[in-house]
Amino acid sequence: MINSIKNQFKQQLELLQDKKYKKPAFEAYNMNRAFITLDQAFEYVGDNSKYQQRITLLLCIQFLFYSFFVMGMPYLLQNPSRYCTDGICIEYPNCNNRIDSLIGFDSIAKEFGLFCNGRKAFIAALFFVGQMFGGFTFPILANIFGRRKILLFGMSLGSVSIFVGSLCESLLSLYTLFFIAGFGLSGYETVVYVYITEISALRFRSIASSLLIVIWSSSMLIYPFIVDILQSWRLLMMWSIGVPLLVTVILDYFYFVESPRWLISKQQYDECRKVFRFMSIFNKRRPFEFNFMEELDKFNSRCVKIASVKRVETQVNLTQQSNQNVGYWELMKRSKLLIQTSILVQMWFLRYFTYYGLQFSVSTFGISMTTTLRMLALVELTTGMSSLYFKLKYPRIISLQFCLLTMILSATLAYIDVPSECLGSLCWQQILHLLSAILIKASITIYNSMLNTYTGEAYVTTVRSYGYGVCMTFGQLGSTFAPLYVSYMQEIYQQANAITIVGLLAIVALGLTWFLQETYKKDMYDNLTDEVMANQTLPLINQDMQFDEIELQQLSR
Numbered sequence: 170m171i172n173s174i175k176n177q178f179k180q181q182l183e184l185l186q187d188k189k190y191k192k193p194a195f196e197a198y199n200m201n202r203a204f205i206t207l208d209q210a211f212e213y214v215g216d217n218s219k220y221q222q223r224i225t226l227l228l229c230i231q232f233l234f235y236s237f238f239v240m241g242m243p244y245l246l247q248n249p250s251r252y253c254t255d256g257i258c259i260e261y262p263n264c265n266n267r268i269d270s271l272i273g274f275d276s277i278a279k280e281f282g283l284f285c286n287g288r289k290a291f292i293a294a295l296f297f298v299g300q301m302f303g304g305f306t307f308p309i310l311a312n313i314f315g316r317r318k319i320l321l322f323g324m325s326l327g328s329v330s331i332f333v334g335s336l337c338e339s340l341l342s343l344y345t346l347f348f349i350a351g352f353g354l355s356g357y358e359t360v361v362y363v364y365i366t367e368i369s370a371l372r373f374r375s376i377a378s379s380l381l382i383v384i385w386s387s388s389m390l391i392y393p394f395i396v397d398i399l400q401s402w403r404l405l406m407m408w409s410i411g412v413p414l415l416v417t418v419i420l421d422y423f424y425f426v427e428s429p430r431w432l433i434s435k436q437q438y439d440e441c442r443k444v445f446r447f448m449s450i451f452n453k454r455r456p457f458e459f460n461f462m463e464e465l466d467k468f469n470s471r472c473v474k475i476a477s478v479k480r481v482e483t484q485v486n487l488t489q490q491s492n493q494n495v496g497y498w499e500l501m502k503r504s505k506l507l508i509q510t511s512i513l514v515q516m517w518f519l520r521y522f523t524y525y526g527l528q529f530s531v532s533t534f535g536i537s538m539t540t541t542l543r544m545l546a547l548v549e550l551t552t553g554m555s556s557l558y559f560k561l562k563y564p565r566i567i568s569l570q571f572c573l574l575t576m577i578l579s580a581t582l583a584y585i586d587v588p589s590e591c592l593g594s595l596c597w598q599q600i601l602h603l604l605s606a607i608l609i610k611a612s613i614t615i616y617n618s619m620l621n622t623y624t625g626e627a628y629v630t631t632v633r634s635y636g637y638g639v640c641m642t643f644g645q646l647g648s649t650f651a652p653l654y655v656s657y658m659q660e661i662y663q664q665a666n667a668i669t670i671v672g673l674l675a676i677v678a679l680g681l682t683w684f685l686q687e688t689y690k691k692d693m694y695d696n697l698t699d700e701v702m703a704n705q706t707l708p709l710i711n712q713d714m715q716f717d718e719i720e721l722q723q724l725s726r
């Protein structure tokens with residue numbers, strides 16, 4: 170019997186070589202009778218293989234054009250360079266007098282006359298308000314309808330709004346479309362972070378999230394050249410943002426699959442098997458036919474009918490009970506989730522507030538704004554690539570604490586006053602302020618990347634999208650308050666004081682990290698009962714039952 174099984178296994182390996190499949194992490198004598206975990210399934214189909222690389226490429230392309238819209242908004246809304254009345258042109262507008270003509274970039278502010286009374290700030294505020302609503306709403310939809318459908322819906326909604334906005338002649342319609350674009354794109358971004366957490370194992374999660382940070386930062390280096398070529402807000406919104414995003418939605422429809430972890434959480438095991446089978450064939454592995462550990466309950470039921478032995482309750486039964494009516498309230502019902510979420514929302518607020526607060530403070534560092542922006546973009550690009558090293562080598566909490574400590578020390582340099590005679594020239598005090606900005610930029614970039622990954626790993630699949638939704642909503646509050654705070658501080662106090670509050674917020678976040686649990690190289694749970702079951706020693710099935718032997722053989726890489 171044993172020799173027969175070994176011969177069958179040998180024949181399967183020979184067949185595998187004949188079809189030129191890649192060698193998987195392990196092989197089973199009979200997949201249909203073998204039960205594996207989701208992490209083992211990802212390992213079998215190939216973590217960070219051809220399919221995952223294709224998904225990463227598509228997401229990077231989408232994030233590039235998405236960042237063009239968010240980071241390029243100052244270009245779309247910039248004021249005219251000259252305001253002319255009776256042939257006399259001045260640099261700043263006199264909103265109480267008649268203005269005959271405008272000179273400068275063909276922007277939204279110029280075409281619709283939004284350069285007085287803070288009217289152009291309103292359209293940007295509508296975009297961020299839409300992002301707050303999207304970050305809160307889309308996780309609910311993603312948990313009901315699936316990650317893939319809602320991801321496609323969010324990007325479709327955002328890209329169509331931007332495309333139609335480029336043709337819009339009405340200011341009220343443009344306001345509405347900016348809100349809808351923020352709603353859709355923020356929902357897309359929230360679901361993307363959930364999706365890359367659930368579509369593969371540790372290596373892909375680390376690489377994908379780091380690459381998205383790098384692509385986002387590179388937009389600040391690329392977009393100014395596109396602006397110089399197109400020279401119109403309508404052309405920019407249509408051809409550099411709207412049309413490319415619509416094309417990527419079509420590609421996503423054909424290449425993106427549903428999240429296996431979401432399918433398992435909904436007990437859609439056959440659909441999950443189809444997803445893994447597609448991924449395994451795409452990655453040139455033998456077609457996936459394994460059973461999942463969550464299906465042991467069905468197997469147990471069949472054995473009960475045959476053997477007439479007492480049935481033992483398994484994890485699946487508890488899962489079915491725990492997955493009923495899961496929502497945002499689940500984050501507040503359980504003390505552990507409540508504490509974890511309360512800490513993470515503060516850390517996400519710090520993330521967005523620091524990032525955008527630094528962007529709006531670039532005029533205070535003693536050199537031209539364009540030069541400062543490009544310098545910070547290079548810093549973000551470099552540290553974004555290095556964040557992958559931190560993810561693969563160091564625990565999440567330690568990396569976050571290191572970044573927060575760096576921000577605290579860097580922010581102290583901003584307390585140094587700049588003498589009045591130093592304004593307009595680069596003195597040593599302003600050099601220290603610039604150094605402070607560079608160090609904060611580097612640390613917040615690594616912090617962003619680590620926080621994205623940690624948040625996805627900290628929540629179980631059934632509430633992961635809700636956890637991201639709450640965190641993204643509070644994060645968008647930070648991005649909304651950042652320009653208001655910086656503007657206020659620059660008017661009342663010394664200019665450099667605008668970023669000193671980052672150190673205070675980082676001190677609070679650093680203290681809170683001691684209450685978080687480490688997730689590095691630990692199993693990701695899919696249901697609220699998984700962690701409890703993992704800590705129990707009760708058997709999944711009755712030990713008196715007789716089961717066919719299941720053997721796995723590790724293959725050398």
